[in-house]
Amino acid sequence: MSEPTSLAQRVREHARRTPDRVCLREKNLGLWEEVTWDGYWSTAARVGHALVALGVRPGDRVAIHSENRREWLYTDVGTTAVRAATVGLYPTNPAPEVLHVLRDSGACVVVVEDQEQLDKTMEVIEQLPDLRHVVHLEHRGITGRYDDPRLMSWDAFLALGDEHAAAHPGAVDALTDAAEPGDLATLVYTSGTTGPPKGAMLTVANVEFVVHTIQQSESFVSPPAGPKDVVLSYLPLCHVAERVFTTWFNAGLGTQVCFAESIDTVQQNLREVQPTLLFAVPRIWEKIVAGVHVRMTGASRLKRATFGFWMKVAAGIGRELVQNEGRHTWRTRLKYAAGWLFVYRPLKERLGLAHVRYAASGAAPISPEVLVFFMGLGVPMHEVYGMTENSAVATANMTGRVKVGTVGEAQPGVEVRIADDGEVLTRHDGTFAGYWNNPEATARTIDPDGWLHTGDVGEWVDGTHLRITDRIKDIIITSGGKNISPSELENALKASPYVKEAIVVGDRRKYLTALVGIELDTVGSWAQQRRLAFTTYRDLTEKPEVRALVQQVVDEVNTAFAAVETIKRFTLLPKELDHDEGELTATQKVKRSVVAERFADQIEQMYAGSPQ
Amino acid sequence: MSRSALRNRPLLRTAYTQEMAMLNTPAKRRSVLAIVVLAALLPFVVTDDLLLVLTLGMIAAVGAIGLNLVTGYAGQVSLGHAFFIGLGAYTGAVLGGDPEGPVLGYGLPMWIWLPAAGVVAAVAGLLVGPLAVRLRGLYLAIVTLGLVFLGDHIFREAREITGGPGVGRRGPELTLFGIDFSQDGEVLTRGQLQFLLALVFLVVFAVLARNITRSGVGRAFGAVRDRDVAAAVIGVDLTRTKLLAFSMSSFFAGVSGALYYAVVGVFEPSAFSLLLSVQFLAMVLIGGVATISGSIMGALFIASLGRISGEIAHWLPFISDASGSSGLLSVFQLEAILYGLLIIGFLIFEPRGLFGIWLRVRNYWKGWPFSY
Numbered sequence: 001m002s003e004p005t006s007l008a009q010r011v012r013e014h015a016r017r018t019p020d021r022v023c024l025r026e027k028n029l030g031l032w033e034e035v036t037w038d039g040y041w042s043t044a045a046r047v048g049h050a051l052v053a054l055g056v057r058p059g060d061r062v063a064i065h066s067e068n069r070r071e072w073l074y075t076d077v078g079t080t081a082v083r084a085a086t087v088g089l090y091p092t093n094p095a096p097e098v099l100h101v102l103r104d105s106g107a108c109v110v111v112v113e114d115q116e117q118l119d120k121t122m123e124v125i126e127q128l129p130d131l132r133h134v135v136h137l138e139h140r141g142i143t144g145r146y147d148d149p150r151l152m153s154w155d156a157f158l159a160l161g162d163e164h165a166a167a168h169p170g171a172v173d174a175l176t177d178a179a180e181p182g183d184l185a186t187l188v189y190t191s192g193t194t195g196p197p198k199g200a201m202l203t204v205a206n207v208e209f210v211v212h213t214i215q216q217s218e219s220f221v222s223p224p225a226g227p228k229d230v231v232l233s234y235l236p237l238c239h240v241a242e243r244v245f246t247t248w249f250n251a252g253l254g255t256q257v258c259f260a261e262s263i264d265t266v267q268q269n270l271r272e273v274q275p276t277l278l279f280a281v282p283r284i285w286e287k288i289v290a291g292v293h294v295r296m297t298g299a300s301r302l303k304r305a306t307f308g309f310w311m312k313v314a315a316g317i318g319r320e321l322v323q324n325e326g327r328h329t330w331r332t333r334l335k336y337a338a339g340w341l342f343v344y345r346p347l348k349e350r351l352g353l354a355h356v357r358y359a360a361s362g363a364a365p366i367s368p369e370v371l372v373f374f375m376g377l378g379v380p381m382h383e384v385y386g387m388t389e390n391s392a393v394a395t396a397n398m399t400g401r402v403k404v405g406t407v408g409e410a411q412p413g414v415e416v417r418i419a420d421d422g423e424v425l426t427r428h429d430g431t432f433a434g435y436w437n438n439p440e441a442t443a444r445t446i447d448p449d450g451w452l453h454t455g456d457v458g459e460w461v462d463g464t465h466l467r468i469t470d471r472i473k474d475i476i477i478t479s480g481g482k483n484i485s486p487s488e489l490e491n492a493l494k495a496s497p498y499v500k501e502a503i504v505v506g507d508r509r510k511y512l513t514a515l516v517g518i519e520l521d522t523v524g525s526w527a528q529q530r531r532l533a534f535t536t537y538r539d540l541t542e543k544p545e546v547r548a549l550v551q552q553v554v555d556e557v558n559t560a561f562a563a564v565e566t567i568k569r570f571t572l573l574p575k576e577l578d579h580d581e582g583e584l585t586a587t588q589k590v591k592r593s594v595v596a597e598r599f600a601d602q603i604e605q606m607y608a609g610s611p612q
Numbered sequence: 613m614s615r616s617a618l619r620n621r622p623l624l625r626t627a628y629t630q631e632m633a634m635l636n637t638p639a640k641r642r643s644v645l646a647i648v649v650l651a652a653l654l655p656f657v658v659t660d661d662l663l664l665v666l667t668l669g670m671i672a673a674v675g676a677i678g679l680n681l682v683t684g685y686a687g688q689v690s691l692g693h694a695f696f697i698g699l700g701a702y703t704g705a706v707l708g709g710d711p712e713g714p715v716l717g718y719g720l721p722m723w724i725w726l727p728a729a730g731v732v733a734a735v736a737g738l739l740v741g742p743l744a745v746r747l748r749g750l751y752l753a754i755v756t757l758g759l760v761f762l763g764d765h766i767f768r769e770a771r772e773i774t775g776g777p778g779v780g781r782r783g784p785e786l787t788l789f790g791i792d793f794s795q796d797g798e799v800l801t802r803g804q805l806q807f808l809l810a811l812v813f814l815v816v817f818a819v820l821a822r823n824i825t826r827s828g829v830g831r832a833f834g835a836v837r838d839r840d841v842a843a844a845v846i847g848v849d850l851t852r853t854k855l856l857a858f859s860m861s862s863f864f865a866g867v868s869g870a871l872y873y874a875v876v877g878v879f880e881p882s883a884f885s886l887l888l889s890v891q892f893l894a895m896v897l898i899g900g901v902a903t904i905s906g907s908i909m910g911a912l913f914i915a916s917l918g919r920i921s922g923e924i925a926h927w928l929p930f931i932s933d934a935s936g937s938s939g940l941l942s943v944f945q946l947e948a949i950l951y952g953l954l955i956i957g958f959l960i961f962e963p964r965g966l967f968g969i970w971l972r973v974r975n976y977w978k979g980w981p982f983s984y
Contacts, residue, residue, distance in 0.1 A: 032626050271623055272624045295983070296981070298984060299981065300983055306981060347981055350981075
C-alpha cells in the first residue's frame with residue numbers, strides 16, 4: 001500500500017491503523033457521542049456506495065446544506081471516495097442563494113439537514129434540472145408531509161449503500177484507489193462581497209498540498225498537530241478555513257474533532273471541550289472579549305478590582321510579548337505566573353482556552369488590541385492569512401516569531417510577491433484550478449506565470465512579515481487625493497467592546513465618515529448600569545448617551561491617525577446588519593455596496609453642511 | 613467504553629452516569645477525599661475531651677441524616693424523632709447489655725445489637741407511617757409530638773428495661789472485631805478509638821443516605837414534598853413512599869441512638885424528651901434542609917454548642933459555668949437560648965442553613981473571576 005494521497009484514502013488508512021481511536025464527537029441530548037475511525041470510514045464508505053447506487057459518477061457534484069455535524073464529514077469523505085466533488089452551502093443561505101449555488105455547480109445530489117434547509121431547496125427545485133436526489137438528515141416535520149419522489153431519508157440512503165455494497169463489494173475501495181491529483185475534490189463558493197458567489201475548484205492535489213503544509217512544524221502549529229489535539233468545529237464547514245481546521249487536519253494529522261451544538265452555544269461547548277487548537281474569525285475573538293467585559297461589569301467589587309489589576313498586568317505582558325515577537329522573557333514569565341494563580345488560569349478555563357496551545361485568527365482583519373488581549377492571558381495567538389483561491393495557505397505568524405499587525409511569513413513552499421500596484425500575489429501547488437464555469441474570472445485571477453492575484457494590498461514589514469493593508473477595491477481615495485485604507489480605521493473602532501460593526505465612507509468625498517453598529521450586549525448592559533431604559537436596538541441607538549459613548553470611542557481612535565484620516569462624523573446604524581437581508585455575506589462580512597445603498601440617506605446627511 | 617485521549621475535561625460528558633455520579637466533579641472528589649483524610653488524622657492532634665464532643669456529634673449526625681430524609685427530603689414534619697432514637701438506644705442496651713447487671717441485658721455482640729436497634733426503630737416507623745398518609749403539615753407534627761409523650765411515659769415506667777427516672781442504665785458493650793472501644797487500647801486511647809469508629813459509622817451511613825436520595829425513591833421523596841397530589845398524578849405511590857420515608861428515617865435514628873448511648877455510657881429515660889426532637893430539628897434546619905452534608909455540619913455544630921456556650925461563659929462574668937445560682941444565667945440556660953436564637957436567625961437570614969452558606973462561598977469561587 002502506497003502512501004495515501006487523498007482525503008478518503010487518509011481516513012481509510014486511519015481506520016486500518018487505529019480503528020478504535022476516537023476521531024469525532026458530537027453532542028446529542030447532553031452527551032458527547034464518540035465516533036471511532038472505524039465508524040467514520042465505514043459510514044463514509046456506505047455513503048460512497050449509496051452515491052454510486054444513485055448514479056453519481058466521478059466528477060459529479062454532491063451538495064451539503066447543513067450545520068457542522070458528523071454527517072457533513074461522512075458525506076464529504078464519502079463523496080471524495082467515489083471521486084465526486086463536495087459543494088458546501090452555508091446554513092444561513094436564503095433560497096435564492098441556494099438556487100444560485102445548486103444551479104451553478106450542477107449538483108445531482110443534495111444532502112439537507114432539516115425541514116428548514118429542505119424548504120429552501122424545494123422552493124427552487126423546479127429550476128434545477130440536474131438535481132436528482134435530496135437526502136434529509138432529520139425526520140422531524142418531513143416524514144409524512146413531503147411526497148416528492150426525489151426525497152430520501154438518511155437512513156434509507158445508507159440502506160441503499162448497504163445494498164449496493166452487498167452487490168458490489170469493493171466498488172468504493174476501487175474508486176478510492178483510483179483517485180488522481182487532478183480530480184476535483186470540492187467546490188468552495190466564495191462569500192462574494194461583490195456580485196454572486198463564484199465556485200473555486202480545489203483539486204485533490206490542492207488538498208494534498210495543504211495536508212503536507214500542516215504536517216510541517218514551520219507552517220501553522222508547532223510542533224505539528226497530532227491525534228492528541230482536539231479541535232472544536234463550529235464555523236461553517238463550507239468555508240475553506242473551517243474545512244482545513246476540521247476535515248483536513250483530522251484526515252491528515254488525526255486530530256479529534258468535536259462538533260459544537262450550534263454557533264450560539266460555542267462559548268459553552270468551548271468550556272466543555274477545552275480544545276488544544278482553536279481557529280476563529282475576528283468576530284468570534286471580539287465577541288469573547290466583549291463577553292468577558294460584560295460579565296465583569298456584573299461581578300462583585302473585589303472581583304472587578306482583582307480582574308482590573310491583573311488585566312493591566314496582562315496588557316503589560318502582551319506589550320512585551322509583542323516587542324519580543326511572542327517569546328517570553330523572564331520578566332513576563334514571572335508576571336504571568338503570579339497572574340495565572342489569580343486570574344488567567346480560571347479565566348482561561350471559563351472561556352474554554354485552558355488547553356489551547358495554538359490559537360489562530362484569520363479570514364478577516366483583526367485589530368491588534370484583541371490579539372494582545374489574548375496574548376496577555378497566555379493564549380498563543382497567531383494571525384494567519386490565506387483565501388479560498390490558494391486553499392487557505394499563504395502566510396502565517398510562526399510560534400516565537402509573531403509580529404502583531406502582520407499576517408506573518410510565507411509558509412514553506414509558498415512564494416509571495418507584492419506587485420507594483422501593491423497587490424499581494426502568491427504562487428504554490430495549492431493554487432486553485434480555477435472558477436467553476438467561469439474562465440474569464442479565472443483568467444483575471446491567475447496570470448500565465450501561475451501567480452494568484454489575491455485582490456489584497458500589502459507591504460513587507462522588516463522584509464519577512466507581510467502586512468495586509470486592505471482589499472484593493474475597498475481603498476478610499478478622498479477628493480483631496482489621499483489613499484486611505486478603511487479597514488485599519490474600522491478595526492480600530494471595532495476594538496472597542498461597544499462597537500460591533502464599522503463602515504468607513506469617504507470615497508471621492510471631502511472627509512471621512514463612518515456608519516457604526518453598536519454591540520447590543522455590551523451597550524445594553526452599559527445602559528442598564530446607568531439605569532437608562534430602552535426597548536429595542538433602534539431605541540438604544542437613538543439615545544444621546546449612547547451617541548456620546550460612541551463619540552468617545554471615535555475620538556480616541558482619531559487621536560491615533562493623521563488629520564485627513566480621522567472620522568469627522570458618524571451615524572449609528574438603526575438596525576443590526578443581517579445576512580438574510582443581503583447586508584452581510586454568509587461569513588458575516590459587510591457588503592459595502594449594499595450598505596452604502598441602503599443607508600444612502602444617512603450617508604448624505606453626514607456630508608450635508610460643513611463638519612464641525 | 614471509549615478509548616478517548618481526553619483528560620482534564622470534566623464537563624465533557626459521554627455518559628449520563630458521569631452526570632449522576634455522587635462525586636461528579638474532580639473538585640468534589642478531591643475535597644471529599646481531603647476531608648475524610650483530615651478527619652482520620654484529627655484524633656492524633658486533638659485532646660480527648662474535644663474528641664468526645666466530635667464523636668458524639670458524628671453519631672448524632674446519622675440521626676440528623678435520618679430526620680432529614682423524612683422531613684427535609686420527603687417533607688413530612690416529624691417531632692417524634694426522640695422516640696425512635698430512644699427505641700434504638702434501649703433495643704441496643706437490652707440486646708448488648710451486661711446479662712449480670714441490675715436491668716435486662718442479653719450480652720449479644722455489636723454486629724447483632726446495632727442493626728437490631730435500627731430494625732426495631734424502623735418497624736415502629738412503619739407503624740407510624742400510615743398516620744402520615746392521612747395527615748400532613750401541622751397535623752402530622754402534632755401526632756408525632758404525641759409519640760414523644762407516649763414514649764416518655766413507657767420509658768419511665770418500664771423499669772425492668774430502662775432503670776427508671778433518676779436511675780438509668782448502662783448502654784451496650786462496645787466491642788467489635790475483638791477491639792474493645794470502651795477502654796484504652798495498646799496503641800490508641802479510648803477517645804481515639806471511639807472517634808475512628810464513629811467516623812467509619814458516619815461515612816457508611818452518609819454514603820447510604822446519599823445513594824437513597826439520588827435513587828428513584830429519593831426523587832419520589834422530593835416529588836411528595838413539593839406537591840403530594842402532583843406526585844400521585846405522575847405515578848408516585850404516596851402510601852409506599854411515606855412509609856419508606858418514615859421507616860428509613862427511623863432506622864437511621866435507631867442505629868444512631870444505640871451507638872450514641874453506648875459511647876455515653878449511662879443514660880436515663882428523661883433524655884428522650886421533646887427537647888431531643890427539637891435538637892435534631894435544629895441540626896436539620898441549621899445544617900440545611902434536604903442535604904446530607906448539611907445534616908452533618910448541623911449535627912457537629914449543635915453537638916459542640918454546649919462546649920461553645922461553656923467557652924462563652926468564661927468571657928462573660930454574669931454567666932455561671934455550673935447550674936448554681938451565682939450568676940444571671942447558667943451555661944445550660946445559655947445553651948437553650950442559643951438554640952432559639954440560632955433557629956430564628958437561620959430561618960430568617962439563611963433558610964438553606966450552613967449548607968446554604970457553604971453554597972454561597974463555593975459559588976463565589978466557582979465563578980471566579982466572574983460572578984455568574
